Amino acid sequence: PVSSIGSSHGTLCHFNKENPTTAVTLLTFSAEDGPIPAFSVRAEENVHVIANNLVDAVDGIEYVGQGLYVVKYTPTISGHYSISVEINHDYIRADLSSGVRVDTTVASAQHSTHNSHLVAVAGLEETFQVVARDRFGNTLPSLTSHEDFELDVTLHGVPNPCNSVQREDDPIAIIEILDDSSNDAHYNVAYTPTLAGEHYASITLRSRGGLLATYYKN
Helix, strand or coil, X not given: CCCCCCCCCCCCCCCXXXXXXXXXXXXXXXXXXXXXXXXXXXXXXXXXXXXXXXXXXXXXXXXXXXXXXXXXXXXXXXXXXXXXXXXXXXXXXXXXXXXXXXXCCCECCCCCEECCCCCCCCCCCEEEEEECEECCCCECCCCCCCXXXXXXXXXXXXXXXXXXXXXXXXXXXXXXXXXXXXXXXXXXXXXXXXXXXXXXXXXXXXXXXXXXXXXXXX
């Protein structure tokens, strides 16, 4: 097997000194790599390349009778997938050229990320960005595709022990939605601290749904 980890380019060179006549290269892509990337082979004769990708595996194939099969799979990584179906090593005569497009699911607060700094200066505006991701780590393409959640940011500051000021501070966070394909983030958060000391931030994603309750009146 040949690994491309740590390589700064996409070219793999494989030579087996034990068998200089025929080189067999096995490329393996894990499920975390997503859909198998396109690659090309440029070599002399007697070179064979085999590629395996665990993300292409299906959950199961069930025969339901009358020549019908049910194929079940659970995609976890968004992207475009190609489909190929073979029976006895022969491709079926059906148009599968369009493949399948797998979209992201709803945003997950646990898997979303931000790039806030650990140090800020009193009186100067501080900004950071929030990237919304689903529970599989896929970055949401835009916020308009999932409008059933919103970002909430609160900050609370306590004075430094060396600070003579004993008041606490709750800076107001201004949240800007960055719904533009040119931006890598989805939200821009800006706040201006005025108190020297520790500040604690709470960043939450609130979505619709939750507890379903039925009330009875006796």
